Amino acid sequence: MKASDIGEFALIKRLMDRQDVPDPAIVRGVGDDCAVLDVGEGPYMLIAADMIVENIHFSLKWSSPEQIGSKLVECNVSDIVSMGGRPRYGIVSMALPKDTELGFLDKLYDGVYSACNRHGMFIIGGDTTHGSDIVLNLTIVGDVEKRLLRARDMAKEGDLICVTGRLGGSEGGLRLLLAGTKGDVGPHLDPRSRCAEEGRTIARYANAMIDISDGLGSELMHLCDESHVGAVIYKDKIPLSDPAIAAAGILSESACDYALYGGEDLELLFTVPEDNMEGLREAYEDFSIIGRILSSEEGVAIDENGERKAIGPGYDHFRR
């Protein structure tokens, strides 16, 4: 049996969840956006890692080195922000082809540092080696006050389901690039995480939170699986970005499918008890209510003009 047959999430669970962990400092381990460590009196420490590979996650055909460096950091920051945390430190490992130009690397790091500066984080170490393709790994360390920690398994029946910003732009941009068609490809080449202050403001009112790196549909399914709940979202409530709508128009595709099944929008999906909604609205504006958490028996569905359909699996790095 091939590893690719079982999918990324099952694979991680199978491989990495094999130790009995009697260590009380591990508050959360494999399966969340970040591992959570209780290192003492202060805040929890959050740690996550993300690996990106040339010609899988980025292509030098259309990405500048600055964009690649920035994207590496932004995708990781989003994992920290989605748990209510602040990004603090990064450790970068790189495998590079032997003929890599120093000028290329300098620009890649311009992108890394510009994203670090946007998010107030520092690079504290790394490893460099060579390989046939460019492979970049960022391990990110953040922290979060214990009371602000949010995760994908905290949704409660009755919660309103919300997303920040507008979705589908990254997938729309990728589709345009793959088709060789002109259009706004910025959301794919230069994705931006929500900043820590936004995540933390939301965390004060939300029960569960996850970032949308693999499509709204897929992330909602993770959230519901881990919270042991069901959900319904309303198709006409899903906020679609202008670039997604434009790309879908050009390519005669569905911007809503980009949002549901595309990757790397880096928006936040979160659930809020109805009683907290007024407070959240006063504190934060850039979000939409798209549905409601149900009991687990009701499954995870999308409502289109009153008709409910089950939501299919989203983007899976390992299958695509």
Next chain:
Amino acid sequence: MKASDIGEFALIKRLMDRQDVPDPAIVRGVGDDCAVLDVGEGPYMLIAADMIVENIHFSLKWSSPEQIGSKLVECNVSDIVSMGGRPRYGIVSMALPKDTELGFLDKLYDGVYSACNRHGMFIIGGDTTHGSDIVLNLTIVGDVEKRLLRARDMAKEGDLICVTGRLGGSEGGLRLLLAGTKGDVGPHLDPRSRCAEEGRTIARYANAMIDISDGLGSELMHLCDESHVGAVIYKDKIPLSDPAIAAAGILSESACDYALYGGEDLELLFTVPEDNMEGLREAYEDFSIIGRILSSEEGVAIDENGERKAIGPGYDHFRR
């Protein structure tokens, strides 16, 4: 100019040491075996990362998947141990070819977990994606009491230079494998880090410490550069392992060159004030005194029958 022209260490320094870091929690950043974070009242936190690439750091021609997994962990543990620390947690990122067999991955992780169990550490997260070659990154988190922290820049003039165990076996094994010749290749395929208790016992008596992952000569030069000192080591005092001597005999090469310029022996190189030597000898036995720290003006030399020669650069992952 190619990145490979300036070498791994200069490259890391150039790329990763570009931010002003006003964060007082960063005790040590880029340039040490581990970054050191002051996260509160308790011990320092140590973080390091190591990336290994198929056909560069390991070959499926001669390594079993268990050996690859074990080596990934052992190389990282050695970085923590060399700073006086205890390894605690690991985060594994993998890029895998699409046709990777699940059975292969299960065995790779058998190796990861057997090494984790040897060293009392836990895997707390990871990322899985695909790529054309196998690329594995382990980020390791450890801790060390503030008074036990040791590093490569702490050597003092007059210190005795010591190494644990016996050297050269890993390079000897690699040479045998490359030549297609039979012999003891275990030290190359299945390297083992010194355990935390050994590093911590040594740390109580030593000034500076570094692990030998890139050859004794190269590590001694790093230690002297960072400590702003010189050194002399005596060729006839370098402890050579039996497999190194055997491999050198078979191949008509120099086991001492394996020790000086080979990679991945994972022994500890450390410097001890003469007054502490008696105490160290009572607490720990498995080491040899090979030379003495001098003033920086005297350079870094090897003494062979009373004749001193400068030590050349060692293994450099990026140039080889």
